Amino acid sequence: MNGSTELLKGALDGIILERISRGETYGYEITQYLVDHGLDDIVEGTVYTVLLRLEKKGLLSVTRRQSARGPMRKFYALNDAGRQYLADFWQRWDHLAATVSQLRGQ
DSSP: OTTTTTHHHTTTTHHHOOOOHHBOOHOOOHHHHHHHHTTTTOOOOHHHHHHHHHTTOOEEEEEEEEEEESSEEEEEEEEEHHHHHHHHHHHHHHHHHHHHHHHHOO
């Protein structure tokens, strides 16, 4: 959805963690996943910034491996802290979505 980047800023951590929870992946693959699912405004630089932040928070397990094509890649997987953060994120998201729906319905 065009113009959604500002709305997504607060949610990208959880959205990216959700993608990683489905299997080990790397930055470019995450970007393509988001674009393929309608988040056309997302650029690779944004994804890598989020990944670095999540890594610094200790939410990811990171391994460097040679890719089939090109240089070494960082592969990301959730660790226990990441799984807990993701569960908390979806709880907060559900609460926010319900509240916004109520407000919009008034």
